[in-house]
Amino acid sequence: MSDIYLDNNATTMVDPAVFEEMKPYFCEQFGNPSSLHSFGNKVGFALKKARKQIQDLLGAEHDSEIIFTSCGTESDSTAILSALKAQPDRKEIITTVVEHPAVLTLCEYLETEGYTVHKLEVDSKGRLDLDKYKSLLSDKVAVVSVMWANNESGTIFPIEEMAQMAAEKGIMFHTDAVQAVGKIPINLKESAISMLSLSGHKLHAPKGIGVLYLRRGVRYRPLLRGGHQERGRRAGTENAPAIVGLGKACEMAAEHMAFENTQVKAMRDRLEQGILAAVPHCFVTGDPDNRLPNTASIAFEYIEGEAILLLLNKAGIAASSGSACTSGSLEPSHVMRAMGIPYTAAHGTVRFSFSRYNTMDEVERVIEEVPSIVAKLRKLSPYWGENGPVENPGEAFAPVYA
Amino acid sequence: MWDYSEKVQEHFYNPKNAGAVEGANGVGDVGSISCGDALRLTLKVEPETEVILDAGFQTFGCGSAIASSSALTEMIKGLTLDEALKISNQDIADYLDGLPPEKMHCSVMGREALQAAVANYRGEVWEDDHEEGALVCKCFAVDEVMIEDTIRANNLHTVEEVTNYTKAGGGCSSCHEGIENILTRVLAEKGETFVAGGAAVAKPAAAKAPEAPKMGTLARIRKIEAVLDSIRPALQADNGDVELVDVDGKNIYVHLTGACTGCQMAAMTLGGIQQRMIEELGEFVKVIPASKEALVSMEG
Incomplete structure (x- = not known):
């Protein structure tokens, strides 16, 4: 039996059709798109087509609003740093406590450079307080940067509304939409969003390609100078094969948008319902009414995520965890902590993230495997008794922490 | 994913001595604040000889925490308490053919559980003297608290000095920015300013470590x-x-x-x-x- 891949929020398989589109751009169509000769010219046309495909998926008004970058992180950095450079008198940034490190780490660094960073908190379901947000909007704020959908819990933020609120105060609005693009419909021309980041490898394009959407007229300062590429807004020779692949992937994402929100969602819902019915003391994190169709985040109490992942992996199932120990940093998931999930559950969160390549048979196999894995680890846990958690787990086991 | 040795995987997938020992007369409960893992070690000790007859563990933690716990119980069974206390966290890691540097604290937790359990058996109160911070140098597994303390104790001013005293930064050097940030913070406590590549300016640096004489x-x-x-x-x-x-x-x-x-x-x-x-x-x-x-x- 082949292994089951349920870690599509981490990265996705390159769609075979995407790969086919890319192939000629290595050994045959290898020209530099900037060159005048036919080698380069053809590549130039291919990039133009890709730009249009991406524009269509995002619902952007102009194709020149699409700037190719190397990854989502570069897009995030470019957007935020551009807003600060272009508006040197504005020294504040608004973001959230649950952002991806691509934004959070940069903001923490900017704090050391003298900027004030307001991090909006979330409630137990991962939702923002828009009144609080409104109170922070002022002419001191250079940029608001809020993710469209959370990578761990899948919770979707009201980005269009928040962008509108910022626009009314004349504030630039950036969204890290790497988890949202291709999974939920986006129509940028009808929004007030100034800048948006996307990453190719989250939607079946290859790694190493990203996009910064920059609304026409938004003041901008490049991160990389040194060439006329992307109209001087991002210097460096274009990654032509990856751009062509991303174009195709965007076209396919648009075609599968309905599938994603019905069939993929049905698999996710069946998985959650199956696991919750079979495993005691576990619960879904995030906002069940408002989240990505492909993401299930389940907290298994009294056990630890990395141990769960290792046993899942042994059973041929790939997932990921908000546990401290799966990351190099040893920090427990900042997203789970922000939602106030207790330690003993936050460490046991497992994220199953689907794509259109998963099947209902796979879902049933995962539902079969999970209960015994959880039971095996609970047997080792000091918080777990014969048939359930020990009485007053917090008192029965209160270790000395160092 | 982590690069776990075969031995770590073996002790994780098939842990030895899982569960509480019946009739235990020594119990140690410890946890690691940096990752939230926690461990209970139960010992059955023969009072006359102080030989550990049986040992069991219950662990809330990751793969290497479970493997370290399992290894520890295997290592201490049959030893006297004093012999067992000689086991260092490095011994536990060695027994497992090594742990990734980020995971060394799992073996530290094992050793502390042992100290706590022995103290509990002897009717003493175990006090932890080990504080752990965020890992800075991944080549030599040196954490923030260690670097801060060493800077204060030895009046260090440069990354190079920190490397000489703690090894931190002596490998791939990608943590030098982090070490500079710690120096900046710690020196600021004394009203000094960190200057890259030299001693702080506010106060002349204390006597430098004598340079080793040039060898033929x-x-x-x-x-x-x-x-x-x-x-x-x-x-x-x-x-x-x-x-x-x-x-x-x-x-x-x-x-x-x-x-x-x-x-x-x-x-x-x-x-x-x-x-x-x-x-x-x-x-x-x-x-x-x-x-x-x-x-x-x-x-x-």
């Missing part, structure tokens, strides 16, 4: 041989060996033989030899693996 070539090579000789018994215990191939300026070429060849731990072994060399020679050197043949062809 022959003395230097003898010293290098002596360091290798001192390390050799440890390698031979694992059926390995090391020989000196060449010395070229700051580069010391060595050849690892026997069981060391191709061993996952070879890189760590080389790192350890390099560290000893730096300490003994009082200068920075690089220890590079090379066979005699390879070196000849390299020079040719």
Whole structure:
């Protein structure tokens, strides 16, 4: 039996059709798109087509609003740093406590450079307080940067509304939409969003390609100078094969948008319902009414995520965890902590993230495997008794922490 | 994912001595704040001889926390309490054929659980003296608290000094920004300013560590041989060996033989030899693996 891949929020398989589109751009169509000769010219046309495909998926008004970058992180950095450079008198940034490190780490660094960073908190379901947000909007704020959908819990933020609120105060609005693009419909021309980041490898394009959407007229300062590429807004020779692949992937994402929100969602819902019915003391994190169709985040109490992942992996199932120990940093998931999930559950969160390549048979196999894995680890846990958690787990086991 | 040794995987997938020991007379409950893992160790000790008859663990934690717990219980069964207390966290890691540097705290937790359980058996109160911070140097597993304390205790001012005292930053050097940030913060406590590449300006630096006298070539090579000789018994215990191939300026070429060849731990072994060399020679050197043949062809 082949292994089951349920870690599509981490990265996705390159769609075979995407790969086919890319192939000629290595050994045959290898020209530099900037060159005048036919080698380069053809590549130039291919990039133009890709730009249009991406524009269509995002619902952007102009194709020149699409700037190719190397990854989502570069897009995030470019957007935020551009807003600060272009508006040197504005020294504040608004973001959230649950952002991806691509934004959070940069903001923490900017704090050391003298900027004030307001991090909006979330409630137990991962939702923002828009009144609080409104109170922070002022002419001191250079940029608001809020993710469209959370990578761990899948919770979707009201980005269009928040962008509108910022626009009314004349504030630039950036969204890290790497988890949202291709999974939920986006129509940028009808929004007030100034800048948006996307990453190719989250939607079946290859790694190493990203996009910064920059609304026409938004003041901008490049991160990389040194060439006329992307109209001087991002210097460096274009990654032509990856751009062509991303174009195709965007076209396919648009075609599968309905599938994603019905069939993929049905698999996710069946998985959650199956696991919750079979495993005691576990619960879904995030906002069940408002989240990505492909993401299930389940907290298994009294056990630890990395141990769960290792046993899942042994059973041929790939997932990921908000546990401290799966990351190099040893920090427990900042997203789970922000939602106030207790330690003993936050460490046991497992994220199953689907794509259109998963099947209902796979879902049933995962539902079969999970209960015994959880039971095996609970047997080792000091918080777990014969048939359930020990009485007053917090008192029965209160270790000395160092 | 982590690069876990076969031994770690074995102890994780099939842990030994899981669960509480019946009739236990020593219990130790400890946790690691940095990752939230926690462990209960239960011991059954024979009162007359203080021999550990049985040991069991219950762990809330990751793969290496469970494997370290399992390894610890296997290691201490049959030992007296005093013998068991001699086990260091490095011994636990060695028993498992090594742990990733980020996971060394899992073995520390095991040793602390043992101390706590022994204290509990003896009716003493165990106090933890070990504080752990965020890992800064991943090459040598040095955390923030260790670096801060060392800077304060020794009045350090530069990244280079921090490396000399703690090893932190002596490997790939990608943590130097982090070390500079710690220096900036700690020096600010004393009203000093961190200046890259030199001593702080507000106050003259305290007496510098005396520089090692320059050694002649022959003395230097003898010293290098002596360091290798001192390390050799440890390698031979694992059926390995090391020989000196060449010395070229700051580069010391060595050849690892026997069981060391191709061993996952070879890189760590080389790192350890390099560290000893730096300490003994009082200068920075690089220890590079090379066979005699390879070196000849390299020079040719």
